[in-house]
Amino acid sequence: MIELIYFSKAGNSKKAYQLIQPRRGEPWQIVDGDELIGELQQMQGLWKLRCQGDIPEGMCKDLAMLIESQQFNQLPEEIKTHWPGKVLEVIVINDAEYLVICQPKTDLERFVKVFAAYVPHLLKDEWAILFKIYDAEMSEDFEVTVQRGKA
Incomplete structure (x- = not known):
């Protein structure tokens, strides 16, 4: 909601x-x-x-x-644009939770580290946001909670 x-x-x-x-x-x-x-x-x-x-x-x-004007309308495209070879899809669950589905053959552990370090710089909302990051087969996943400006 x-x-x-x-x-x-x-x-x-x-x-x-x-x-x-x-x-x-x-x-x-x-x-x-x-x-x-x-x-x-x-x-x-x-x-x-x-x-x-x-x-x-x-x-x-x-x-x-x-x-x-809300960020949940722009953030999925910003993420896909920033990582075009790594991110297949970004799905908004609500304004504090997103699913990120990676491209096939993406090294998920490595991507999660880079994603977690950089995505706070894309955020405009003040609250913590949960990203559930999945591989292309949805068989492996990681959860990353980040907040604007806090890597």
């Missing part, structure tokens, strides 16, 4: 909304207090809003921008 907080500045008042994505790929739930007021989902590059309550004008665009 991923949770974000959106602060609305409608008029002179400020209000906080929760954005909750129970599982990757599912719509984002827009919650006001304890009331579900809508769902937001990206389909074919466009954001679709289903309202179940009052949502201020322009909020859909702001919510989409907030979601798109």
